[in-house]
Amino acid sequence: xxxxxxxxxxxxxxxxxxxxxxxxxxxxxxxxxxxxxxxxxxxxxxxxxxxxxxxxxxxxxxxxxxxxxxxxxxxxxxxxxxxxxxxxxxxxxxxxxxxxxxxxxxxxxxxxxxxxxxxxxxxxxxxxxxxxxxxxxxxxxxxxxxxxxxxxxxxxxxxxxxxxxxxxxxxxxxxxxxxxxxxxxxxxxxxxxxxxxxxxxxxxxxxxxxxxxxxxxxxxxxxxxxxxxxxxxxxxxxxxxxxxxxxxxxxxxxxxxxxxxxxxxxxxxxxxxxxxxxxxxxxxxxxxxxxxxx
Amino acid sequence: xxxxxxxxxxxxxxxxxxxxxxxxxxxxxxxxxxxxxxxxxxxxxxxxxxxxxxxxxxxxxxxxxxxxxxxxxxxxxxxxxxxxxxxxxxxxxxxxxxxxxxxxxxxxxxxxxxxxxxxxxxxxxxxxxxxxxxxxxxxxxxxxxxxxxxxxxxxxxxxxxxxxxxxxxxxxxxxxxxxxxxxxxxxxxxxxxxxxxxxxxxxxxxxxxxxxxxxxxxxxxxxxxxxxxxxxxxxxxxxxxxxxxxxxxxxxxxxxxxxxxxxxxxxxxxxxxxxxxxxxxxxxxxxxxxxxxxxxxxxxxxxxxxxxxxxxxxxxxxxxxxxxxxxxxxxxxxxxxxxxxxx
Amino acid sequence: xxxxxxxxxxxxxxxxxxxxxxxxxxxxxxxxxxxxxxxxxxxxxxxxxxxxxxxxxxxxxxxxxxxxxxxxxxxxxxxxxxxxxxxxxxxxxxxxxxxxxxxxxxxxxxxxxxxxxxxxxxxxxxxxxxxxxxxxxxxxxxxxxxxxxxxxxxxxxxxxxxxxxxxxxxxxxxxxxxxxxxxxxxxxxxxxxxxxxxxxxxxxxxxxxxxxxxxxxxxxxxxxxxxxxxxxxxxxxxxxxxxxxxxxxxxxxxxxxxxxxxxxxxxxxxxxxxxxxxxxxxxxxxxxxxxxxxxxxxxxxxxxxxxxxxxxxxxxxxxxxxxxxxxxxxxxxxxxxxxxxxxxxxxxxx
Numbered sequence: 001x002x003x004x005x006x007x008x009x010x011x012x013x014x015x016x017x018x019x020x021x022x023x024x025x026x027x028x029x030x031x032x033x034x035x036x037x038x039x040x041x042x043x044x045x046x047x048x049x050x051x052x053x054x055x056x057x058x059x060x061x062x063x064x065x066x067x068x069x070x071x072x073x074x075x076x077x078x079x080x081x082x083x084x085x086x087x088x089x090x091x092x093x094x095x096x097x098x099x100x101x102x103x104x105x106x107x108x109x110x111x112x113x114x115x116x117x118x119x120x121x122x123x124x125x126x127x128x129x130x131x132x133x134x135x136x137x138x139x140x141x142x143x144x145x146x147x148x149x150x151x152x153x154x155x156x157x158x159x160x161x162x163x164x165x166x167x168x169x170x171x172x173x174x175x176x177x178x179x180x181x182x183x184x185x186x187x188x189x190x191x192x193x194x195x196x197x198x199x200x201x202x203x204x205x206x207x208x209x210x211x212x213x214x215x216x217x218x219x220x221x222x223x224x225x226x227x228x229x230x231x232x233x234x235x236x237x238x239x240x241x242x243x244x245x246x247x248x249x250x251x252x253x254x255x256x257x258x259x260x261x262x263x264x265x266x267x268x269x270x271x272x273x274x275x276x277x278x279x280x281x282x283x284x285x286x287x288x289x290x291x292x293x294x
Numbered sequence: 295x296x297x298x299x300x301x302x303x304x305x306x307x308x309x310x311x312x313x314x315x316x317x318x319x320x321x322x323x324x325x326x327x328x329x330x331x332x333x334x335x336x337x338x339x340x341x342x343x344x345x346x347x348x349x350x351x352x353x354x355x356x357x358x359x360x361x362x363x364x365x366x367x368x369x370x371x372x373x374x375x376x377x378x379x380x381x382x383x384x385x386x387x388x389x390x391x392x393x394x395x396x397x398x399x400x401x402x403x404x405x406x407x408x409x410x411x412x413x414x415x416x417x418x419x420x421x422x423x424x425x426x427x428x429x430x431x432x433x434x435x436x437x438x439x440x441x442x443x444x445x446x447x448x449x450x451x452x453x454x455x456x457x458x459x460x461x462x463x464x465x466x467x468x469x470x471x472x473x474x475x476x477x478x479x480x481x482x483x484x485x486x487x488x489x490x491x492x493x494x495x496x497x498x499x500x501x502x503x504x505x506x507x508x509x510x511x512x513x514x515x516x517x518x519x520x521x522x523x524x525x526x527x528x529x530x531x532x533x534x535x536x537x538x539x540x541x542x543x544x545x546x547x548x549x550x551x552x553x554x555x556x557x558x559x560x561x562x563x564x565x566x567x568x569x570x571x572x573x574x575x576x577x578x579x580x581x582x583x584x585x586x587x588x589x590x591x592x593x594x595x596x597x598x599x600x601x602x603x604x605x606x607x608x609x610x611x612x613x614x615x616x617x618x619x620x621x622x623x624x625x626x627x628x629x630x631x632x633x634x635x636x637x
Numbered sequence: 638x639x640x641x642x643x644x645x646x647x648x649x650x651x652x653x654x655x656x657x658x659x660x661x662x663x664x665x666x667x668x669x670x671x672x673x674x675x676x677x678x679x680x681x682x683x684x685x686x687x688x689x690x691x692x693x694x695x696x697x698x699x700x701x702x703x704x705x706x707x708x709x710x711x712x713x714x715x716x717x718x719x720x721x722x723x724x725x726x727x728x729x730x731x732x733x734x735x736x737x738x739x740x741x742x743x744x745x746x747x748x749x750x751x752x753x754x755x756x757x758x759x760x761x762x763x764x765x766x767x768x769x770x771x772x773x774x775x776x777x778x779x780x781x782x783x784x785x786x787x788x789x790x791x792x793x794x795x796x797x798x799x800x801x802x803x804x805x806x807x808x809x810x811x812x813x814x815x816x817x818x819x820x821x822x823x824x825x826x827x828x829x830x831x832x833x834x835x836x837x838x839x840x841x842x843x844x845x846x847x848x849x850x851x852x853x854x855x856x857x858x859x860x861x862x863x864x865x866x867x868x869x870x871x872x873x874x875x876x877x878x879x880x881x882x883x884x885x886x887x888x889x890x891x892x893x894x895x896x897x898x899x900x901x902x903x904x905x906x907x908x909x910x911x912x913x914x915x916x917x918x919x920x921x922x923x924x925x926x927x928x929x930x931x932x933x934x935x936x937x938x939x940x941x942x943x944x945x946x947x948x949x950x951x952x953x954x955x956x957x958x959x960x961x962x963x964x965x966x967x968x969x970x971x972x973x974x975x976x977x978x979x980x981x982x983x984x985x986x987x
Contacts (some may be wrong), residue, residue, distance in 0.1 A: 009440070013542075017437045017440050017441070018441075020433070020434075020437050021434070021437050021438065021441065021449065024434055024437075024453070025449065025452050025453075027456075027510065028452045028453050028455055028456050028510075028514070029452045029455060031467045031468060031471060032455060032459075032467065034471065034477065035467045035470065035471075046470075046476075047470070047473065047475035047476060048475060048480075049474075049475050049480070052477040052480065052481075055477065103306075104306045104307040104310060105307060107303045107304065107306065107307065108303060108304040108306070108307030108308070110303060111295065111299075111300045111301075111303035111304040112304065114295050115295045115300050116295075117295075117297075117300070118651075120300070121632065123304070123308070125625070125628060126311075127311070128621075128624075129617075129618070129621060129625075130311060130315045130316075131567065132567040132570075132617045132620070132621055133315065133319070133614065133617060134570065134571030134573070134588070134589045134592075134613055134617070135571065136571070136573060136589045136592045136593055136596075136610075137318075137319075137322060137589075137592060137610035137613050137614055138314070138315060138318045138319070138322075139318075139592075139596070140318075140322055140325070140592050140595070140596055140603070140606040140607060140609075140610045141317070141318025141319060141320075141321040141322040141325070141607075141610070142314075142318055142321075143596060143601065143603065144321070144325060144366060144367070144603050145321060147366070148366060160310070160314065161314050163310055164310040164311055164313065164314030164315055165314065165315065167307050167310050167311050167315075168311065168315075171307060182720055182722065184718040184719070184720050184721065184722030185722045185723075185724065187687075187689050187709075187716075187718065187722060188716065188718055188721075188722030188723075188724075188780075188783075189722075189724075189735070189739075190688075190689070190708070190709040190710055191687055191688075191689075191709045191710070191714065191715060191716040191793075192710070192715070192735055192736035192739060192740075192783070192787075193710040193736050193739040193740040193787075194710060194739050195708065195710065196295065196299045196303075197299075197302075198739060200303075202735075202739070203724055206724075206726040207724075207725055207726055221458065224460065225459075225460040225461060227460070227461065227462045227573075227574050227577070228573060228574075228589070228593070231593075232593075232596060232597075242460055242462050242463070245462065245463065245466070246462060246577060249466075249580075258470075261466070262470065265463050265466055265467065268460065268463055269459065269460075269463060272455075272458050272459060272460070273455075275458070276451060276454050276455065276458055277451070280447070280450060280451055280454065283454060283458070284450065284454075284518055284522070287515060287518045287519060287522075288518065288519055288522035288523075296691065
């Protein structure tokens with residue numbers, strides 16, 4: 001319909017629409033492109049007082065290193081400052097958070113979708129309230145007990161906490177996804193001779209993967225993007241990428257090695273780019289699933 | 295589903311939520327009623343061979359540490375923490391309000407109280423960013439909907455980036471561009487012809503940068519949801535509006551906006567919740583001198599040299615109250631609908 | 638042997654009553670139809686028999702066992718769902734075989750029994766397809782085959798024909814009737830379609846708002862509806878119902894007067910008569926009113942006219958022609974009249 005109408009649209013309006021979209025795309029994409037490009041320069045170029053053309057042509061970079069591009073920032077961050085360790089920790093945290101969240105969430109979401117009792121409703125409402133809690137308020141409740149129990153600073157603690165914080169969202173998302181799977185399916189299975197759990201395993205599990213993948217993407221993002229929990233609950237040795245970057249800031253800016261942080265930032269952005277590239281459709285459907293039904 | 299089966303399925307998830315969401319809230323409330331122990335002082339007689347003796351107060355660090363180990367919560371302080379200067383500052387607020395100064399001066403003084411400074415920024419961020427991001431998202435959605443189909447995939451790809459990006463990283467990227475030596479910061483100095491203008495020096499610029507970041511990172515969510523909503527606008531209604539003689543704008547006003555209204559409520563709710571906990575941008579922009587948020591206050595209490603659990607607890611409780619107030623329209627509506635259904 | 642017995646069965650959600658004090662004995666090998674409008678509790682009743690819905694009060698017995706606390710799988714029943722509930726990730730063959738597999742029926746029997754069941758519903762050519770590649774009618778037959786492959790004590794069918802188009806519905810209906818004759822199993826069948834109920838049932842239970850209105854053979858509920866609800870629900874067109882007064886065997890209302898009724902009652906009543914029992918009158922008929930519409934049905938012509946504020950339908954010969962607004966005289970034999978209490982709607986016997 002929109003294409004048929006495009007012919008009738010006044011030229012002025014069309015110009016405005018294209019102009020607006022181009023402007024938005026610049027706003028959305030250029031900061032990333034700029035930073036990626038700049039991460040291969042030296043600090044004098046990326047933060048150039050004279051002219052920002054230096055950052056594009058790499059004037060100072062050529063002067064200092066002899067080439068227009070340099071990997072010094074990446075070398076400094078990954079090797080000198082052990083960013084690889086943080087990356088490795090991030091991999092562990094995100095994989096664990098995603099799988100545990102999904103395991104608990106599918107079971108719980110399925111029960112909520114099939115129960116239809118009042119308490120299921122109230123659990124969902126409580127989850128909504130929990131979902132709204134700022135993470136840092138919860139963290140301030142963890143610290144003291146975790147110190148006492150001597151479980152502060154290690155990866156498993158952070159993983160469990162992230163899983164719990166992620167549960168309200170996961171439950172809501174999977175609950176609405178399971179509602180879209182006909183009840184007839186598991187009920188036939190139960191009449192055919194399955195227990196509830198067998199019905200879930202044999203009949204529901206084979207058809208639930210689209211919803212699980214979508215929810216999993218968001219669990220992944222939560223674990224990956226988190227700063228409040230990992231910054232407060234992990235000791236310096238066990239830091240993941242995001243708190244590591246933040247700890248770069250304090251020490252690096254003084255010694256003039258801000259390019260380490262820039263390189264680390266770009267490195268941490270790449271997986272997100274790839275994620276959007278391959279799972280754009282699922283991300284969009286996940287964002288809209290809650291909205292269209294709610 | 296029988297109760298037993300239901301709980302067998304949901305128990306792991308419930309336990310996780312109770313242990314790590316519900317209990318911490320309780321723990322925060324308890325913490326907020328305590329403050330850390332004062333240091334134990336001992337009188338030490340200090341005698342020197344020729345100077346005679348003098349008594350001196352000294353910190354007994356061993357005893358202090360022992361006491362802190364024994365009672366990690368600290369000593370009971372009641373609501374003391376809530377009303378002190380770092381939080382509700384009731385005394386200070388009373389003095390300011392009863393003084394004879396002009397409104398502007400009072401406002402300035404209130405902004406100097408850490409809790410109110412954070413609260414005001416948090417609320418401004420919430421209620422400025424949310425509608426603006428929704429308006430921007432809606433406009434993008436309308437514009438993209440008017441474009442040929444092939445362009446949609448790439449546009450959505452790039453549009454998702456500001457939303458999907460780690461908040462700390464996203465704000466750092468903008469911060470670097472806006473720093474005096476960065477491309478945008480230098481340009482701004484050039485435009486205003488003021489070589490001292492910088493994020494650090496200008497509160498207005500800091501607020502502007504944080505709010506811009508907020509709109510930038512929130513708009514894609516509105517865009518995606520509204521864009522999906524636009525695909526479900528009933529074609530029949532649009533066409534009959536066209537036959538009835540509605541202009542382009544009237545079709546948006548009377549058909550599309552009413553159709554998207556329920557979605558808008560949902561988007562507003564989610565974004566208000568998320569924006570109320572604004573935190574990472576303050577760290578990323580190193581903005582604490584000019585703008586702080588409630589979440590940042592808690593973070594600051596917890597990361598300082600001596601961790602102030604009581605103070606962090608009190609701010610957390612006040613923040614949670616804020617969340618409940620924000621959510622109350624939803625909760626009241628849900629409760630009414632539920633009662634209605636039960637009768 | 639599988640009689641199914643429901644004793645004082647009720648289902649409540651909070652204050653909402655889904656099924657109210659349902660009592661019924663279903664005989665072995667009987668074909669019983671639960672009939673009623675949507676939301677009348679018929680599906681809930683069946684789901685309580687299946688064990689998919691908890692029973693708030695009362696007892697359900699299958700054979701000589703009280704099954705209230707049994708899981709659906711332990712009740713030895715099979716069920717055909719309205720939207721079939723086929724497993725989308727399995728082929729037709731695997732779908733039909735599924736009940737045998739989860740019930741640990743010895744493996745060597747599987748193939749033979751799947752083939753027998755699929756032959757019975759003429760599915761042999763589609764066994765390797767997945768449900769998504771089947772038409773609506775074929776999916777429906779997969780659901781049937783899956784239900785019969787196990788040879789359970791009883792079949793439960795929840796509106797199995799409602800997702801089929803009109804033509805397919807007629808042929809599948811015949812197939813179900815034939816299957817019941819072959820397999821000789823107790824069958825409980827839920828529908829809102831009174832024609833399905835009339836054609837399939839040994840006995841029909843008419844329900845409304847959670848309450849049983851009448852239990853009887855199709856002819857009984859057609860010829861002697863227990864109340865105005867049953868009268869208006871059964872038959873196409875539904876029975877004409879006109880409010881009026883009765884005294885000394887004479888029913889009168891605006892535009893209608895019927896004498897010689899055998900009923901002793903007097904006072905405010907509702908008169909019921911079926912369109913096919915009325916006829917054109919030669920001279921002075923019981924109804925005299927202008928024609929509202931004339932509809933040609935092919936095998937007959939349907940007249941409608943307004944009597945005492947109600948539109949009544951009269952079936953007349955296929956060659957009858959008249960203009961809208963023309964005055965028509967209609968004869969209604971007193972023997973074809975049903976009288977119902979106006980306030981309770983209950984049938985008043987002669």
